[in-house]
Amino acid sequence: MDGQRSNRAILLAAAPIALAVLVFGISFGVLAVAARLPAWSVVLMSALVFAGSAQFAALGVIAAGGSVLTAVFAGALLNLRFVATGIAVARSLPGGRLRRAVLAQLSIDESYAMAARAGAPGRPHGRTLLLTGALLYAVWVAGTLVGSLLGPVLGDPKRLGLDAAFPAGFVALLWPMLSGRHAVRCAVGGVAAALLLAPFTPPGVPLAGAAIIGLWLAR
Amino acid sequence: MAGPLALTLVLGLASLSFLMRATGALLPTLPPAVTERTSGLAPALLAALVAIQLTGSNGLLHLDVKVAAVLLAAGLAALRAPFIVCVIAGALVAALLRALFHL
Numbered sequence: 001m002d003g004q005r006s007n008r009a010i011l012l013a014a015a016p017i018a019l020a021v022l023v024f025g026i027s028f029g030v031l032a033v034a035a036r037l038p039a040w041s042v043v044l045m046s047a048l049v050f051a052g053s054a055q056f057a058a059l060g061v062i063a064a065g066g067s068v069l070t071a072v073f074a075g076a077l078l079n080l081r082f083v084a085t086g087i088a089v090a091r092s093l094p095g096g097r098l099r100r101a102v103l104a105q106l107s108i109d110e111s112y113a114m115a116a117r118a119g120a121p122g123r124p125h126g127r128t129l130l131l132t133g134a135l136l137y138a139v140w141v142a143g144t145l146v147g148s149l150l151g152p153v154l155g156d157p158k159r160l161g162l163d164a165a166f167p168a169g170f171v172a173l174l175w176p177m178l179s180g181r182h183a184v185r186c187a188v189g190g191v192a193a194a195l196l197l198a199p200f201t202p203p204g205v206p207l208a209g210a211a212i213i214g215l216w217l218a219r
Numbered sequence: 220m221a222g223p224l225a226l227t228l229v230l231g232l233a234s235l236s237f238l239m240r241a242t243g244a245l246l247p248t249l250p251p252a253v254t255e256r257t258s259g260l261a262p263a264l265l266a267a268l269v270a271i272q273l274t275g276s277n278g279l280l281h282l283d284v285k286v287a288a289v290l291l292a293a294g295l296a297a298l299r300a301p302f303i304v305c306v307i308a309g310a311l312v313a314a315l316l317r318a319l320f321h322l
Contacts, residue, residue: 024303041225048233053261058232060268068224072231077264079236080257086243093244101241161313164285167272168292168309174265175296183262190263191270198271199278207267214263218256 005118007131014132017110022139024052028059029147031165034157035063039148046144050137051108053173054078060166061203070204077211085112092119092126106133182218189213284313284322 025046032042037059049055058075062068086104089112093100107115107129115129154160177183190210197206220228242249269289275281288309295305316322 036220037225041229045229049236068228075232076235077260079239080260082239083242086240090243097244100244104240104244161310164288164313165306165310167269167285168288169306170265170268171289171293172296172302172305177262186259187262187266190267194267194270195278210263210267211260214259215256218259
């Protein structure tokens, strides 16, 4: 594997991101418990899914009264970008197919970005991905645990504005993606599809409509 | 939410996420045209999620504290504030408006 950068340097560079992920994990735990998910399932979700925006989207659907199927659908579609990053990192990971498939689970937006920056063009730095990913995984799960224990102490979620945290979070995730005409087109198309379908279809269909429009307008 | 339902949610999302991240290692020769198209999914879905949260079942804007939260979060995101700052600011402004105007 490609050497040069020491493990210590990689972890130090990831430290500020780890702090941000910790705070995000705590707020996710608080919000999830406020949406009436059992605390154990919230921590299990962070441990097995390890994707902030997808977990946040799934939770937003549940908090708004949507079904489990719709929530899984919304979360999974947001994670589809990992197909692309998974292909990019696969060549940089050690071992056979199965081992690489497991190690690729450590890729999230932040660890992938660090690895892409540390590597050559088209070839992310494998060890940066693994070390950064492992650090962020640990703080994400720990933060979720703290948040899920803290949540019940905080009181009425609506009084704290926690229901408004979801649309605020969605718009904050969306904004940095809106560079370029294609992305803006997809976002506008998604809104139009959702609002046109919402009055006439059961929950879940508007999101599916938005997804199809997004795929269609992507290029 | 009941335990079995929550477990369904977690395992459903976890297994799909696992497969997506594993695709690259298991099928390294996916055509780029397929993966390129998926870049349109996230903006379309997130924008749709915002729209659904801000509208009633009739598809029209439902004026409440969430609108203020979204506007503030969008403004902060435009100023390149970190994600978590936008979320907390959105929740705070909603809590504040509710406390002030008993909404």
